[in-house]
Amino acid sequence: MSYARLVFALTLCTASAGLAEELQPAPAGRILDESCDEANPCVKTLRCKDGVCQAPLVSYPTYKVVHLAAVLTLLFLLGGLCALAWADALDNKKVVRGLIIAHGVVMLLAIAGGFGLMARLGIAHGTSWPLWVKLKLGLWLVLGAAPMLPRRMPQRALLWMAIILGLAVMAASFAVNKPL
Numbered sequence: 001m002s003y004a005r006l007v008f009a010l011t012l013c014t015a016s017a018g019l020a021e022e023l024q025p026a027p028a029g030r031i032l033d034e035s036c037d038e039a040n041p042c043v044k045t046l047r048c049k050d051g052v053c054q055a056p057l058v059s060y061p062t063y064k065v066v067h068l069a070a071v072l073t074l075l076f077l078l079g080g081l082c083a084l085a086w087a088d089a090l091d092n093k094k095v096v097r098g099l100i101i102a103h104g105v106v107m108l109l110a111i112a113g114g115f116g117l118m119a120r121l122g123i124a125h126g127t128s129w130p131l132w133v134k135l136k137l138g139l140w141l142v143l144g145a146a147p148m149l150p151r152r153m154p155q156r157a158l159l160w161m162a163i164i165l166g167l168a169v170m171a172a173s174f175a176v177n178k179p180l
């Protein structure tokens with residue numbers, strides 16, 4: 001590509017990016033530190049406290065990092081338990097107990113992060129939740145009971161690994177696609 005064409009293409013991109021930015025509608029609502037009330041709410045990412053728009057204590061990205069870290073660790077721990085079952089090493093009580101306790105802790109972090117994300121997305125508690133959230137809660141309950149599978153039927157460890165991974169991918173796709 002000749003130098004002239006390259007410069008032309010870059011100028012075009014920057015111009016259209018600048019234009020796109022120009023055309024971006026300003027987010028609806030009052031912005032940071034502006035006064036707010038029922039009739040004049042803040043933009044979605046802020047909360048109206050004492051009549052002033054303020055940044056929330058915990059932001060959407062922070063909740064998402066907590067949620068994702070928790071669900072990734074959950075898969076890690078369940079994978080470890082299935083691997084122990086596969087290796088016929090579930091008699092190592094100390095390791096199994098450690099995995100089960102950690103599983104319980106990250107289950108709580110996953111749901112705390114999930115509820116925080118819902119709050120930041122404006123899905124208030126006490127309102128009817130979209131079906132994709134209810135489905136995710138169902139999958140969370142199943143993944144909560146999942147440690148029983150490799151412990152009760154260790155001979156099917158590989159099958160439980162596949163099922164657990166499938167359920168997690170389903171939960172993730174519900175969050176990304178919000179199908180219902």
Ligand code: HEM
Nearest residue numbers: 071110111114115117118136137140143168171172175176
């Ligand atoms: C344990 C199973 C779960 C897995 C594997 C999982 C996975 C994920 C993933 C990968 C995302 C990020 C999607 C994105 O980047 O857009 C996400 C977002 C989210 N999850 Fe979960 N999640 C689980 C459980 C839950 C539960 C129990 C709740 C509700 C209490 C929940 C509520 C949410 C919400 C509200 C979002 C944000 C969606 C958005 O940003 O648009 N998740 N989840």
